[in-house]
Amino acid sequence: MRVDVVSIFPDYLAPLRLSLVGKAIETGLIDLAVHDLRDWTHDRHRTVDDTPYGGGAGMVMRPEPWGEALDDLVPAGTDARLLIMTPSGRPFDQRLAAELAAEPRVIIACGRYEGIDARVAEHAATRMRVDEVSIGDYVLNGGEAAALVIIEAFARLIPGVIGNPESLAEESHSADHDQLLEYPVYTKPAAWRGLEVPEVLLSGHHGRITAWRHERAVELTRRRRPELLPDAERTDELEVRPAV
Numbered sequence: 698m699r700v701d702v703v704s705i706f707p708d709y710l711a712p713l714r715l716s717l718v719g720k721a722i723e724t725g726l727i728d729l730a731v732h733d734l735r736d737w738t739h740d741r742h743r744t745v746d747d748t749p750y751g752g753g754a755g756m757v758m759r760p761e762p763w764g765e766a767l768d769d770l771v772p773a774g775t776d777a778r779l780l781i782m783t784p785s786g787r788p789f790d791q792r793l794a795a796e797l798a799a800e801p802r803v804i805i806a807c808g809r810y811e812g813i814d815a816r817v818a819e820h821a822a823t824r825m826r827v828d829e830v831s832i833g834d835y836v837l838n839g840g841e842a843a844a845l846v847i848i849e850a851f852a853r854l855i856p857g858v859i860g861n862p863e864s865l866a867e868e869s870h871s872a873d874h875d876q877l878l879e880y881p882v883y884t885k886p887a888a889w890r891g892l893e894v895p896e897v898l899l900s901g902h903h904g905r906i907t908a909w910r911h912e913r914a915v916e917l918t919r920r921r922r923p924e925l926l927p928d929a930e931r932t933d934e935l936e937v938r939p940a941v
């Protein structure tokens with residue numbers, strides 16, 4: 698898979714060279730290129746922003762550099778998917794991560810200021826698939842942090858990136874998981890600062906361990922994300938429990 702990221706802060710994406718995603722890049726599973734949007738400006742000051750039509754605070758990113766960047770990165774006839782990060786975007790979720798993991802080419806546009814001129818998305822959509830995406834209901838200063846999140850979320854789903862693909866199947870939010878949050882996990886020592894590992898996990902009885910883990914996952918999901926519970930697991934009564 699080829700991933701292109703365009704930003705005025707390309708160094709912000711340096712962490713992608715670390716850890717699992719970095720290994721996937723080194724082994725060629727992912728071909729990552731990070732570009733400086735200012736390389737597509739032509740004035741002495743390498744200007745990428747201007748004042749908003751209609752007034753309002755802040756500046757808006759000019760369409761010309763973005764248009765030229767996309768012309769170069771996505772030649773006519775190329776099958777590519779453009780993600781534009783924006784607080785008003787489609788909520789990013791595991792389903793979209795799985796879709797992106799199957800794409801041959803993804804271009805990620807990281808805006809700054811008050812956003813990118815709306816005509817960039819409109820024009821790009823005449824020749825490629827465009828998704829305006831948000832990673833959550835809070836406001837960031839730009840799209841780079843969101844790009845890091847999204848790239849990690851879909852890269853780890855690419856076959857060969859994660860050492861043990863079985864672990865993907867059990868995760869929260871994964872498409873083939875029943876949408877429960879993960880159960881709590883423990884490792885050695887069995888006793889730590891007066892806190893014991895639940896006995897059942899030391900029993901070696903796999904049936905009981907599986908049942909206990911499912912119960913804990915349902916309990917946690919009911920408490921923290923009841924909307925994810927299948928109807929059969931929902932209860933109406935208010936559960937008064939310590940927030941953990």
Ligand SMILES: N#Cc1c(-c2ccc3ccn(Cc4ccc(CN5CCOCC5)cc4)c3c2)n[nH]c1N
Nearest residue numbers: 782783808809831832833835836837838839840843
């Ligand atoms: N993904 C993601 C994000 C982003 C994100 C993504 C990309 C950019 C590019 C610029 N910014 C800054 C910015 C801040 C506030 C606003 C609101 N507007 C309201 C109307 O008046 C103008 C301003 C817009 C742009 C970005 C933020 N934030 N939160 C997410 N989950």
